Amino acid sequence: MSQKFLLNAIxxxxxxxxSSVDSSHVFSGNLAAVEELEPTDCQVIKGELxxxxxxxxIQNGPNLQQQPRHLRDLFFGEGMLHSVQLSxxxxxxxxRHVKTQKYxxxxxxxxxxxxxxxxxxxxxxxxxxxxxxxxxSLDPMKGCxxxxxxxxxxxxxxxxxxxxxxxxxxxxxxxxxIETLGLCEFDENPRLLAxxxxxxxxxxxxxxxxxxxxxxTYPHLTFFRxxxxxxxxxxxxxxxxxxxxxxxxxxxxxxxxxxxxxQLVVAPIKAMMGRSKLVDHQPNITxxxxxxxxxxxxxxxxxxxxxxxxxxxxxxxxxxxxxxxEIVLIASNIVYLDNIFDETVEIKLxxxxxxxxxxxxxxxxxxxxxxxxGSVNPSYVGKKLVSPI
Numbered sequence: 001m002s003q004k005f006l007l008n009a010i011x012x013x014x015x016x017x018x019s020s021v022d023s024s025h026v027f028s029g030n031l032a033a034v035e036e037l038e039p040t041d042c043q044v045i046k047g048e049l050x051x052x053x054x055x056x057x058i059q060n061g062p063n064l065q066q067q068p069r070h071l072r073d074l075f076f077g078e079g080m081l082h083s084v085q086l087s088x089x090x091x092x093x094x095x096r097h098v099k100t101q102k103y104x105x106x107x108x109x110x111x112x113x114x115x116x117x118x119x120x121x122x123x124x125x126x127x128x129x130x131x132x133x134x135x136x137s138l139d140p141m142k143g144c145x146x147x148x149x150x151x152x153x154x155x156x157x158x159x160x161x162x163x164x165x166x167x168x169x170x171x172x173x174x175x176x177x178i179e180t181l182g183l184c185e186f187d188e189n190p191r192l193l194a195x196x197x198x199x200x201x202x203x204x205x206x207x208x209x210x211x212x213x214x215x216x217t218y219p220h221l222t223f224f225r226x227x228x229x230x231x232x233x234x235x236x237x238x239x240x241x242x243x244x245x246x247x248x249x250x251x252x253x254x255x256x257x258x259x260x261x262x263q264l265v266v267a268p269i270k271a272m273m274g275r276s277k278l279v280d281h282q283p284n285i286t287x288x289x290x291x292x293x294x295x296x297x298x299x300x301x302x303x304x305x306x307x308x309x310x311x312x313x314x315x316x317x318x319x320x321x322x323x324x325x326e327i328v329l330i331a332s333n334i335v336y337l338d339n340i341f342d343e344t345v346e347i348k349l350x351x352x353x354x355x356x357x358x359x360x361x362x363x364x365x366x367x368x369x370x371x372x373x374g375s376v377n378p379s380y381v382g383k384k385l386v387s388p389i
Contacts, residue, residue: 033064039176042091049089058083062148066112076116079148085176092176098147098160099180114144149198154209155230161198186232201252204379220244238299246279251318252382259290262311281337316374319384327354332372347372
């Protein structure tokens with residue numbers, strides 16, 4: 001029995017939804033998927049580019065390859081890379097999907113196979129996924145991610161990342177095209193559901209890459225680093241995190257790594273029952289920040305500081321101040337987590353100062369505006385910012 005026949009049989013039990021939640025209506029207009037485009041010279045509309053301006057601008061983001069028959073989180077769209085190559089006064093654009101295992105599988109099947117975070121409650125989606133594994137079309141040891149969140153450059157590699165898979169190495173050709181080279185595996189023995197944060201931190205001086213992986217099972221967070229050649233060093237499981245908190249980003253300083261545990265918890269059982277999103281808000285949890293030496297061999301030296309009301313998903317930067325006893329953290333705080341999935345969310349850019357000796361914590365808002373998705377020049381990661389805004 002062929003995989004295609006089995007998938008078609010499953011479709012009989014998966015009728016279309018009402019138009020209000022049908023993805024063919026929801027993902028339209030500005031949210032509609034775009035097609036790939038081979039390297040194409042950009043038309044000059046006005047002005048000119050300096051002849052000495054040479055290089056490539058490239059960005060990553062989600063782009064649905066297949067229209068699902070249910071409401072799918074935009075965040076689970078396949079990674080799409082958009083590049084503009086500047087050379088000799090000319091600009092050339094190119095748009096390509098990251099050719100992940102998931103992308104290739106679903107392109108060949110002509111329909112979605114891997115469930116998204118908003119479709120775990122649909123039995124038909126789970127069955128499609130299991131059929132792909134049973135028939136050998138999908139190898140779970142090679143990941144199911146979409147590489148749609150960010151781009152990073154470390155160990156002389158340009159990679160596309162998402163937090164529930166390993167990075168995919170990317171190459172830019174001389175003609176301006178974008179090629180996917182393949183999955184980056186750091187362990188000698190591949191592990192099931194191996195992953196790496198979409199926001200690794202590179203020390204511009206040592207060339208080391210600091211990162212973490214997340215797991216639904218205990219230990220939920222594991223800290224690790226890669227040397228300048230990309231070789232993985234000893235992992236440090238963080239046993240003091242007792243529940244599957246949603247940890248998306250972190251920070252480093254010259255001596256420490258900093259993790260933030262918020263009131264967001266990954267709740268797949270609730271999602272499968274249709275009772276919540278994959279990420280659930282639990283107001284009974286007190287947010288806290290954990291600080292651990294960068295070269296720790298275990299988490300016995302991890303220090304936690306409770307910071308009520310501070311829920312940051314993205315951290316702009318951090319550094320050591322004074323005599324090194326103070327840690328300064330710049331991050332966007334989500335003021336009200338109970339409406340995090342609404343169209344409008346109040347987010348304030350804050351400066352948090354933690355004194356490691358006295359354990360005193362102070363906070364101040366840096367801007368009254370809604371500010372999120374901040375970034376810093378990579379050469380200043382872990383170093384003091386004179387003006388963060």
